[in-house]
Amino acid sequence: MATIRKSEKKGMPELSTSSLPDIIFMLLFFFMAVTTMKEVTYKVRILPPAASELQKLENKSLVRYIYVGEPMKEFRDQFGSATRIQLNDQFADVNEIETFITNERTAMKEEDQNLMTVSINADKNTKMGIITDIKQALRRAYALKINYQALSRKSY
Amino acid sequence: MARKLDQINASSMADISFLLLIFFLVTTSMNTSMGLTRRLPPPLPPDQKPQDVDIKKRNIFVVKVNSLNQLLVQGEEMDIRDLKEKAKEFIANEHNDIHLPEKVAKEFETLGVIEYTRDHVISVQNDVDTQYQAYIDVQNELVAAYNELRNELSELKFGKKYEDLEEKQQKDVQSVFPQKISEAEPKNYGGSN
Numbered sequence: 001m002a003t004i005r006k007s008e009k010k011g012m013p014e015l016s017t018s019s020l021p022d023i024i025f026m027l028l029f030f031f032m033a034v035t036t037m038k039e040v041t042y043k044v045r046i047l048p049p050a051a052s053e054l055q056k057l058e059n060k061s062l063v064r065y066i067y068v069g070e071p072m073k074e075f076r077d078q079f080g081s082a083t084r085i086q087l088n089d090q091f092a093d094v095n096e097i098e099t100f101i102t103n104e105r106t107a108m109k110e111e112d113q114n115l116m117t118v119s120i121n122a123d124k125n126t127k128m129g130i131i132t133d134i135k136q137a138l139r140r141a142y143a144l145k146i147n148y149q150a151l152s153r154k155s156y
Numbered sequence: 157m158a159r160k161l162d163q164i165n166a167s168s169m170a171d172i173s174f175l176l177l178i179f180f181l182v183t184t185s186m187n188t189s190m191g192l193t194r195r196l197p198p199p200l201p202p203d204q205k206p207q208d209v210d211i212k213k214r215n216i217f218v219v220k221v222n223s224l225n226q227l228l229v230q231g232e233e234m235d236i237r238d239l240k241e242k243a244k245e246f247i248a249n250e251h252n253d254i255h256l257p258e259k260v261a262k263e264f265e266t267l268g269v270i271e272y273t274r275d276h277v278i279s280v281q282n283d284v285d286t287q288y289q290a291y292i293d294v295q296n297e298l299v300a301a302y303n304e305l306r307n308e309l310s311e312l313k314f315g316k317k318y319e320d321l322e323e324k325q326q327k328d329v330q331s332v333f334p335q336k337i338s339e340a341e342p343k344n345y346g347g348s349n
Contacts, residue, residue, distance in 0.1 A: 017167070017170065018166070020169075020170040021166065021169035021170045021173050024170055024173035024174055024177055025173050027177055028176050028177040031180050031184065032180055032184075035184035036184055049288055050289075051191075051292050051293070051296040053296050053299040053300050054190040054191060055190070055191065055192070056189070056190055057190065057191060060189070117193075119189065119191060122288050123288065124287070124289035124292075125287060126287070126288040127284065127285050127286070127287070128221075128282045128283065128284060128285070128286040128288060128291055132282070132284070135196060135339070138196060139196050139197065139198070139199040140199050142198070143196075144195055144196045144197075145193070145196075146193075146194050146195070146196060147192065147193045147194070148191050148192045148194065149189065149190070150192060150292055150296075
């Protein structure tokens with residue numbers, strides 16, 4: 001007679017976890033390769049505009065960023081809610097941009113200096129007045145290669 | 157007697173690598189730097205007043221964006237959706253219209269003789285209160301117009317898309333349709349104050 005006999009003490013064979021570190025290391029290397037370090041901590045809130053004809057920014061070491069947007073909640077008391085500019089980790093004024101660019105450029109290797117790109121990373125609700133001021137400052141600093149950061153979208 | 161070597165206990169290796177993995181996940185971000193690349197005109201000498209460059213009226217395509225993000229293209233109101241077609245019509249001037257930019261014939265190495273609108277300029281003017289998104293939209297449509305024209309020419313001449321062309325061909329196509337989007341000296345007009 002066929003009876004299903006319960007195994008007394010067999011149980012499941014133990015799962016081998018010896019390859020787990022290798023798997024996790026693989027994941028780790030994958031993430032290290034495809035991601036980049038955060039450039040700065042944002043002090044301004046930025047929702048980039050959307051556009052369809054985007055180009056990738058090449059050679060990150062040649063790119064300097066200018067952030068434009070409303071200050072984050074925790075800075076509201078100190079700086080108000082008007083649109084501000086952030087350079088590196090600090091709030092800045094339009095007339096500081098020229099010095100900032102000049103300093104950044106002198107810090108670069110000489111052969112890279114003309115290749116510097118300035119990326120304007122602004123909130124989509126920013127008024128053009130401040131952007132125009134930044135552009136004029138960049139012209140005066142001879143940083144003529146600029147890039148407007150945007151998110152990609154299909155078409156309308 | 158040969159002593160058996162103790163094996164290193166590797167069970168905590170997984171924890172260590174997990175920790176590292178999580179650290180990298182938190183401190184890094186995916187590469188999302190994409191944008192519209194533009195070139196600014198060089199600065200004017202400080203003692204020089206901005207002067208209107210003498211450009212024939214038919215060669216210039218004016219796009220104005222006011223403080224309410226409305227478009228005025230060549231003197232008429234327009235929806236952003238129609239801007240690309242209008243710009244393409246202007247840049248290409250297929251039927252040699254006398255109101256559109258004049259055409260000049262030039263011989264290119266890979267393309268042969270081509271008539272193109274060498275002297276056309278697209279001028280984008282915006283108000284102080286224009287929204288950034290609206291400005292980017294306009295820039296985007298103009299760049300899209302150029303990209304489409306380049307693609308059309310590449311398909312016609314080489315049967316390939318612009319980006320698949322060889323470097324030399326790409327350069328020639330680019331010089332037929334160079335991106336000439338000028339950003340005028342800032343001035344205040346219309347809408348506010």
